[in-house]
Amino acid sequence: MQFKTFLQSISASAPPPGSSVYLQSMWYDAKGDWHEAHSLVDHLHDLTACRVHAYLHRKEGDIANADYWYRRADKIRPSVSLQEEWEMIVKALL
Template sequence: MAEFKASFSGAAPAPELAAPLAALWWSAKGGWDEAHRIVQDQPTADAAWVHAYLHRVEGDIGNAGYWYRRAGKPAAAGSLETEWERITSALLGAGSA
């Protein structure tokens, strides 16, 4: 996680990052549009989970709920920061980098 966060000083995420992690990278940098573009057409459950998070950030809870269901995850209720950490930790731990 520390290495991932340290990469925020760069201009773009590492090219080897899987799409969901690249989207989380952009989200952390304030690049919602870029993050959404990356995951919106990805067919994986991990991408759907990040997509749900992004719609929650946007404030579109109804759309977020759809994507949580697609991801097979419960809708998050805590802070956005906590959710970002949880998703990122899960994806980094799953070897998605």
Template sequence: MTLEEFKETLIRSLPPENTSVHIKALWYDAKGDWRLAHDLIDHLKDPTSAHVHAYLHRVEGDLWNASYWYKRASQSEFKGTLVEEWEHLFYLLIK
């Protein structure tokens, strides 16, 4: 699935089937449902989940918490815009 195809699914009421929890979290975030996006990955402790978790706390504006989760993910804090990071995560996750 391309980024453009993924964005086209945002008009739907549910995320695309057969996608990872991480992609679903990005989908709900893009739909404006930060809480559900966060709830999907909040309990997961793997590095990929930690990376998405960091991004979501950055969206929230909780930079201290985002920093904590970037460290848990072994990732540098993202320096671009939130849109750039969302797209960056999409490309990492869709591989």
């Protein structure tokens, strides 16, 4: 799937069929449903889930918790905007 197609899917009522749990989380985040986005990854502990989890806590404003998850993902908190980080993650997942 292309990034543009994923962006267009945000106006739909459900994530694109066959989307990974990580993409589903980012899709729900884009829809403004932080809690659903978080619930999809909060019980997962692989590097990708930790990366998405870190972003979600950064967006929430819980920087200490976000930094914990960035470390778990073997990343550092980026100095880009939340929108830029969202795009970086989604493009990497696609």
